[in-house]
Amino acid sequence: MAGILAWFWNERFWLPHNVTWADLQSTEEAAFPQAEDLYLAFPLAFCIFMIRLLFERFIAKPCALGLKVQANGPQKAQPNAILEKVFTAITKHPDEKRLEGLSKQLDWDVRSIQRWFRQRRNQEKPSTLTKFCESMWRFTFYLYIFTYGVRFLKKDFGIMFTHHIVTVTLITFSYVTNLTRVGTLTLCLHDAADVVLEAAKMANYCKCQKLSDLLFLTFAIVFIVSRLGIYPLWILNTTLFELYEALGNFPALWVFNVLLVILQVLHWFWSYLIIKAAYKAISKGKAGKWNPLHVAKDDRSDIESSSDEEETVPRSKTPHSTITTNGTGGANGTNGYLTGGTCSEEH
Incomplete structure (x- = not known):
């Protein structure tokens, strides 16, 4: 095991030639990121999950009801019991x-059974109220993370516009690899557009059409400017x-750049x-009310097509019922590498 770990953490792969892992050990004068710190992500993720549950129940839901967002779901x-067992244990289709x-x-006809399975599938889709609560949570989370990121970046980088994590x-x-400035700037750049998107979705759920349209246009502009402008050029x-x-x-730098380039390819695709x-x-x-969020809507909100009912199926029996960085950032132009600054300053 020691041999495998030594091979995996080979300094000549991860670090520049003049840097060793010993150089990245935190001291009283300077603090550096440590791989062990990533274990904190697990309890942190659990805490964020619990906060989300409390937020959606005690804050987002009352706000949604106050805005008269529909709470009812599909029929x-x-x-x-027999169909439910088939649905849960065997197949939904x-x-x-x-x-x-x-x-x-x-002793049901085939079309009635098809209708039952269609209604049962729709039954598992979230209601508008649930989707509003999810969007309000994301809106609040992205807004906080974006504000936090901007607060701890150096002033000469300005406010970054962002989309996904x-x-x-x-x-x-x-x-x-201690390239934290690149990572934090990229993270910050991908959050701002999400703030506008979730706000647009909330406005759409509240049936504020003009506001929803305006926010959607703002989201598109912010997304394209940040992903096709700031990210590649900066x-x-x-x-x-x-x-x-x-x-x-050094090899790790090429892997890092490949990941960043793949992200840029995704930016082109999403912008398209x-x-x-x-x-x-x-x-x-041109012909009626403009509703961009209905064009690019949340697939979960789709109610399955009624085309199933139009299928030509012979009725065999009578039914019993009918029933969706500037990157480098550091003062010495080395992305904060061994500058002697603290970790919090480098973020």
Whole structure:
């Protein structure tokens, strides 16, 4: 095991040639990130989960009810022990052969059984009230994280615009290798747009259409500017060129840059989807009310198509019922590497 760990944490892979793990040990004069600190993520995640439950129940839900957000969900399926057992233990989408078997067993026609399974599937989808509470939590969480990130960055970086949380792998990588400025700037850059998006969704759930449209447009602008402008010109430019000149060549730096480039490819893809959604929304707006969030809506809100009822299925029996950094950042241009500053200052 010791040999495997020594091979995995090989200094020539993770660190520049003039740096060793001993150099990154915290002292009274300087504090550096330690891989062991990442264990704190587990209890922290549990605490955040509990805070979310309390927030949604005692803050978000009363706010939603006060704004008259609908609390009712899809129509519930008629209680039936046999169908419920098939649904929970076997399949939620029975094939034709199973439908025929259930039809004979229950003395129901096939279409009524299809309708029951459709209603039962819809029954598990969250209500508008639940989705509003989720969006209010995300709105509050992203707003706090974004404000916290801006508070601890140096002033010359300004306010970053953001969208999704960067992958756990990228953040962990930046922390372990002491490239914390790149990681924190990328994280901050991906939060601001989420604040606007969740606000737009809340406005949509409250049926404030004009406000929802305005927030959606704001979200699209913030997303594209931050992902296709600030991120490649500021952060990628630094990690691909300036870091190489400052720290030299070592394998972990290439892995780090590959992760950042993959993230940029995702930015292009997501921007394409947003522009496509906005175009469809504007096109529909020519003939009627513009509703961009309905074009790019939450798939969970979809009620399954009633096309199942239009299927040509012979009725065999009578039914019993009918029933969704500037990157480098550090003063010496080395991304905070061995500058002697504290960890909190480098963040």
